[in-house]
Amino acid sequence: MEKLEAALAKAREMRQGALGGPEAPRSSTTKAAAPASPNWQSLPEVALPEGHAQRYRITALSGGRDAAPYDMLRSRIIRMMKEKGWSRLAVTSPEAGCGKSTVSLNLALSLARQRDLKVMLLDLDLRRPSLHRTLGHNPEKSLHEYLDGSAEFEQCAVRMGENLIVALNASASRRPSELLQSQVSRDALDAAERRWRPDVVIFDMSPMLASDDNVGFLGNVDCALLIAAAESTTLPNIDICEKEIAQLTNVLGVVLNKCRYADDSIGYDYGTYQ
Ligand SMILES: Nc1ncnc2c1ncn2[C@@H]1O[C@H](COP(=O)(O)OP(=O)(O)OP(=O)(O)O)[C@@H](O)[C@H]1O
Ligand SMILES: [Mg+2]
16 A cells, blocks of 8 residues: 555656646636525435445445545545635546545535535536435436536436535436537536535546546546545556546545555545445
């Protein structure tokens, strides 16, 4: 683990200056120009069905020991994002199944436990959406339909508690890559952000190495978190993806997930309790 951390740090150091990174906040929608925000309470509230928390490893619903890794991650992320004036965070990984959706939802729940933070989580894995299954809720319309202009945001969005909106897909999109790169999607995302005024927007993405969805989309976010799976993601793949992300947005960090042996002394070991 220490070797992996050291190798990543060295690779990052060597790249510094060569790749740079889009440090400045995206030129985004300003809250001042926005119309009055609708009441978040107007969205239907969902709670995790019985057994889903355990089945899908959702441990950050309330504080405590099981939520601790996500609460630590939350604190670091929010500090860095506030410092830079960023609001949009993408969560991606080199390959499928590293834990992006698990981390995205837990992180969103952890952030939303801070009373002064309004959080929006968007299921942007338009090839294999999953958050609707975790939440046990099939929305009337899908987020991809909102993005292409054929649905209202309210038709795909639900609320968890007071501070978290989750936008879901009931089905996969037939043209995810084109949609994610389109101006119409960008405008729809800007409109949702302007209207609902979240402090933080988390995008649960598809894996980097499976398609060009991320390449076409990451320019729309302020920063990204790369989730690696401890015993399956290779160091070269982490490095390739980190480099690619750094050309598109700011790399917030690498989370090493699915560690069999948690070591609290190492900063990457978030979300590793099994
Ligand atoms: N820390 C962990 N330890 C063990 N299993 C985990 C951990 N985090 C997630 N998982 C499990 O790994 C599987 C994949 O998780 P998840 O769906 O969050 O990954 P993903 O990266 O979003 O996958 P996909 O690429 O298909 O969208 C799930 O069964 C999840 O419960
Ligand atoms: Mg997923």
